[in-house]
Amino acid sequence: MLYFDHCASTPPYPEVIDTLAEVMKVHYANPSSIHRAGAEADKLIGRSRALLGELFAVKPEEWVFTSGGTESNNTAIKGIAKQYRTRGNHLITTQIEHASVYDTFRQLEREGFKVTYLPVSQTGHVDVEQLRQAMTDETILVSVMHVNNETGAVQPIEAIGRMLKSSYPRTIFHVDAVQSIGKLPVVLKNWGIDLLSGSAHKVRGPKGVGILYVREGIQLYPLLTGGAQERGFRAGTQNVPGIVASAKAFRLSIQSAQERKERMEKLRGQLVEIVNAIPELRMNGSEDPQEMAPHIVHFSYPGMKPEVIVHLLEEQQIIASTKSACSSKDSKPSRVLLAMGAALPQASGGIRISFGDEHTERDVETLGEALRQMVDKLKPLERGITTTHELR
Amino acid sequence: MNYDKILIRYGDLIMKGRNRSQFEKRLLQQLKRSLRPFEALTYFKTYGRLTISLNGESYEPIAARIKDIFGIASFSPVLSVENDLEKIREASLMLMKSLDTPPKTFKVTAKRGWKAYPHSSQEMNHLVGSYVLPAMPELKVDVRNPEVELRVDVQEEATYIFVKVEMAAGGFPFGSNGKALLLLSGGIDSPVAGWMAMRKGLELEAVHFHSYPFTSEKAKEKVIDLARRLSYYAGAPFKLHLVPFTEVQTRLAAAKQDNLIITLMRRAMLRITEELAAKNGAHGIVTGESLGQVASQTLGSMNVIGRATDLPLIKPLIMMDKQEIINEAVRIGTFETSILPYEDCCTLFLPKSPSTNPNLRVVEYTEASIKELDQLIAEAVEGTEIMTLTPDAPAQSEDAGEDRWF
Incomplete structure (x- = not known):
């Protein structure tokens, strides 16, 4: 089986699994307890935090552990909106955010906040100038993802951060970096990032652990109350084994990020060439590989239901995905592709291939062969299995 | 700017008369110990100061460490060039052009520590200034209150060119007073x-x-x-x-x-x-x-x-x-x-x-x-x-x- 859905989740490093099991076995005490066993568990969290501080060149205390990327995003966005409401009522995000950001803003909108959803270009990129125009004196938060989870479009985070720091230093900048950590450089201080979300299971760590960078000096209105854990930003007994194992996964992934990026850029180039050679398929995103994440290839088969494609590929032992896993069960067209201005048939036919460390050029070749066979099989049926949206 | 050296000036130990060399030795030892992680560095001691060659290491993390070492009054990232007028002029211009915010006014302060060099300090001020000015039309000379002071320090081994002087902790080297x-x-x-x-x-x-x-x-x-x-x-x-x-x-x-x-x-x-x-x-x-x-x-x-x-x-x-x-x-x-x-x-x-x-x-x-x-x-x-x-x-x-x- 070839697993091409690393954007959804990744196989954990074997040594991460060992760490998880060993820590779970030994350090079962509650890290908030004052006895020695508790203090030892607490120290493990401290060391994990220190490791993250080192990896991102920030202070250890600036990292908060959560239960995952979704919680990190919720904690950051709601936490800022509620904490700084007196400063202003306006929030800015984009039309292409992951649901854990997008739906959070929708919820805040219902609570009375004014939210601007920035549009994107045809390649799926936000524009710094458009953001500048959307800024008001009331804007307290800007949240932009680093790498789009569907298309892989890399957003101009550095340019946005610098623009905000120089022109709107009081506006807080949140970045959802769930898809970029371990694949692209993520620079907190120089890019002017105030909050940043990450997820362990996207970097070959365990599920159930998220990280959230909260720059020193920023306060969050806590989502969860009931304890002073995580500087009071996130109450609840910490997941000690998960946190330690995640710190290791982040270290292994980040330390090998450059090498991974170079390897995956080659694989991506190879697959893009294959897809471009199949006339029925259409690449989404930018043609410039510099604007796209190295581990994601996203294309459409206009007029064809993506589920059919996924299942046909599966018959050939190939795991690919439609949209993002969090929203792939609804059959509405992709919000991201629609924002990019795609026609409806293309918007509902998105297939995402995402690479992992185990993939080779040969695997991509196998995938290419499977894609060609899939198209051959479906081509005569194109009219028969079109999406409901096209018929509307 | 890719500086190649750091010039280090001593703190209070300058006053220490006959014990001076002992203090200098201690400071050098202290510097080497504190900067051990930066393996490429080499050290050079001359009378009254110390020079560190970066040999490709980046300046900022080293500066951050030096700031906290006792016994150092101040230090500067410098460009070092041969004692050759053309090279000194080119390096001076390059340094001036590399500044983050281009200054409106400057002055040159040359110092001829090595007296065998053919041009006096006064001449050097003029020779370097007259080379930099036409190349940077926005720039004017202000000898009283310049935004940037370009220092050209001619020593026997090399000429050091710099604009920045960073303050350090001062005091005496660790352990030099019991x-x-x-x-x-x-x-x-x-x-x-x-x-x-x-x-x-x-x-x-x-x-x-x-x-x-x-x-x-x-x-x-x-x-x-x-x-x-x-x-x-x-x-x-x-x-x-x-x-x-x-x-x-x-x-x-x-x-x-x-x-x-x-x-x-x-x-x-x-x-x-x-x-x-x-x-x-x-x-x-x-x-x-x-x-x-x-x-x-x-x-x-x-x-x-x-x-x-x-x-x-x-x-x-x-x-x-x-x-x-x-x-x-x-x-x-x-x-x-x-x-x-x-x-x-x-x-x-x-x-x-x-x-x-x-x-x-x-x-x-x-x-x-x-x-x-x-x-x-x-x-x-x-x-x-x-x-x-x-x-x-x-x-x-x-x-x-x-x-x-x-």
């Missing part, structure tokens, strides 16, 4: 006192009194973290003496002289520290006391407490305001740790109204009435645990668990 013990409580003041004492060239070892189980493990860890921070400034392995104070303290508390308990405790601490000093070759005791701050820090209290030891008591903070001390604590990076809410032994058994003017005779009488006091003090000295902390070693929590887990 050794003392620092009473490190875990509060805001004592780490600052330690920093100031080290800045004046004292080699320090810290002494901490803990009263487990009345004080917590975390209080002890907090002190270890503070000592580790001080070890960064020491730039050398830093010893922390952890004194088990429980027996002494509970016995003193049982003497039923509530108002004097702080005085009695402090005197016991000094007696223990004096013995530790004798064992460790230290000749003074540094404390974080500030006049009038608490009951034990009134002149009356200090008089009675200080008599418990013959060693000089060094109190760097004695005339500082609390806010000034806090500002220093923030600056040296100990404040955040100091304010962690773990009770230390000084706040334990705190009476409602501690005496601000204890009576020496009553104090001495009380001490004499506790027959086993000498024995308990000897046991505390005996039971003292020594930790050696190094600046580059991981912080307190970083040696938790098994290395393979991380």
